[in-house]
Amino acid sequence: MKENNKKTxxxxxxxxxxxxxxxxxxxxxxxxxxxxxxxxLSASRSNMQLETKWDLQFLQLKLQIEEYKNxxxxxxxxxxQKIVLECLNIKGKTWLEFTSQxxxxxxxxxxxxxxxxxxxLLQLANSLAIFTNKIMPIDxxxxxxxxxxxxxxxxxxxxx
Amino acid sequence: MFVxxxxxxxxxxxxxxxxxANEYRKYTxxxxxxxxxxxxxxxxxKLVLRSNTEVLGLVSIEKIPSDxxxxxxxxxxxxxxxxxxxxxxxxxxxxxxxSCREAVKTYGINAAVxxxxxxxxxxxxxxxxxxxxxxxxxxxxGSTLLRIIAKYPA
Numbered sequence: 637m638k639e640n641n642k643k644t645x646x647x648x649x650x651x652x653x654x655x656x657x658x659x660x661x662x663x664x665x666x667x668x669x670x671x672x673x674x675x676x677l678s679a680s681r682s683n684m685q686l687e688t689k690w691d692l693q694f695l696q697l698k699l700q701i702e703e704y705k706n707x708x709x710x711x712x713x714x715x716x717q718k719i720v721l722e723c724l725n726i727k728g729k730t731w732l733e734f735t736s737q738x739x740x741x742x743x744x745x746x747x748x749x750x751x752x753x754x755x756x757l758l759q760l761a762n763s764l765a766i767f768t769n770k771i772m773p774i775d776x777x778x779x780x781x782x783x784x785x786x787x788x789x790x791x792x793x794x795x796x
Numbered sequence: 797m798f799v800x801x802x803x804x805x806x807x808x809x810x811x812x813x814x815x816x817a818n819e820y821r822k823y824t825x826x827x828x829x830x831x832x833x834x835x836x837x838x839x840x841x842k843l844v845l846r847s848n849t850e851v852l853g854l855v856s857i858e859k860i861p862s863d864x865x866x867x868x869x870x871x872x873x874x875x876x877x878x879x880x881x882x883x884x885x886x887x888x889x890x891x892x893x894x895s896c897r898e899a900v901k902t903y904g905i906n907a908a909v910x911x912x913x914x915x916x917x918x919x920x921x922x923x924x925x926x927x928x929x930x931x932x933x934x935x936x937x938g939s940t941l942l943r944i945i946a947k948y949p950a
Contacts, residue, residue, distance in 0.1 A: 669933060676928070677908055677930060680928065680935075681906060688938050688942065689905050692942065693904055696900050
């Protein structure tokens with residue numbers, strides 16, 4: 637018996653690695669527990685740094701593009717445009733910073749694919765252009781122009 | 797994504813895949829500490845070795861849109877991967893990081909992941925994974941969530 641106890645004894649750390657237990661709570665208790673969590677969660681969210689918001693927003697976009705690419709063109713990222721716009725609207729970030737943290741090739745490719753199925757990307761193209769100075773190489777804009785029918789991009793190329 | 801083979805300290809590639817409905821019955825108390833067939837109403841995922849598809853760990857999550865969070869309902873490494881003689885390390889970290897990525901993908905800036913630990917284990921989760929104290933539950937959000945995702949890359 638003693639030996640058996642020794643054999644099955646697991647440290648707290650190992651127990652934690654083994655399992656998060658299912659919570660078979662009474663619904664009322666769970667409601668109270670969730671309410672307590674939400675209070676702390678709200679406080680934590682409201683203190684979030686701008687940089688952290690940016691990183692989360694950016695990561696969401698990246699994960700959605702990856703999912704989109706994995707599933708193929710039949711599946712369109714949910715809220716894709718909105719996320720891109722929100723990313724670009726976070727103050728202090730430029731297109732250069734945006735692309736440096738992002739696989740430009742993948743992103744551009746995904747945008748081109750999306751363009752085929754959603755003409756409302758004009759709004760997105762507008763935002764990209766607004767947030768872009770002359771920091772992107774001309775080849776980038778020419779290739780985008782070639783693939784795109786967005787008037788704003790044509791204008792951008794003219795300016796450059 | 798990788799786990800560490802404890803005997804050699806070498807990394808081995810793993811994938812996280814959805815658990816099919818007819819698969820749950822295979823994950824028994826003997827191997828995974830709990831009868832997973834009772835968890836079919838939640839989203840289930842398994843962490844498998846890429847080389848031979850051996851299942852090393854399981855996680856069951858629930859998306860709670862009203863709170864913009866994911867709750868980890870149940871999480872377990874396989875029995876041979878628990879304790880001082882475990883074969884692989886980093887299984888739980890990878891499953892938590894996966895839950896975090898799912899939360900960010902779904903909820904963006906407000907993404908959060910929570911779980912209800914045994915009271916005794918709270919300090920361990922806080923220390924090991926950076927969970928924050930949410931009363932009876934623990935949670936990850938914002939920078940703590942990003943830290944776990946960076947520590948256990950996909």
